[in-house]
Amino acid sequence: MNKMFMSLIDEKARREFTADESAYCARCGLSEDQTTAVLQRDWQAMLDLGGSIFYIYKLAMMDGLSMQYLGGVFTGMSEDEFKAAMLAGGRTDV
The missing domain is CATH 1.10.700.10 (Dioxygenase LigAB, LigA subunit)
Structure with missing residues (x-):
């Protein structure tokens, strides 16, 4: 794959x-x-x-999706929540 x-x-x-x-x-x-x-x-x-997330991202890019979108999918967050968490230094609930 x-x-x-x-x-x-x-x-x-x-x-x-x-x-x-x-x-x-x-x-x-x-x-x-x-x-x-x-x-x-x-x-x-x-x-x-x-x-691999790095290869899956090739398909996501074809769909106009960002790495932050996928990060949100894999962490149960929205894209905006994931972006905010990364800007704040990462997830603090783990």
Whole structure:
């Protein structure tokens, strides 16, 4: 899955992915669970299935999402709450 995410740095690959996401996932050898997570943009499932946040972010960028958005998803915060927590020096409730 990480190799597929990394391939998205190439503009041609992004066009191919956008044209048929399911076929692109199949061509990259993703499992059914991985493909479902990608197609549904289930960010936590992608992480749980072995995705690296740094590679998952390549897909998030295609959707116009920020790293702070993903940080919020993975910590149960909104994007704005996550940004505020980082500006305040990080989470203090852990």
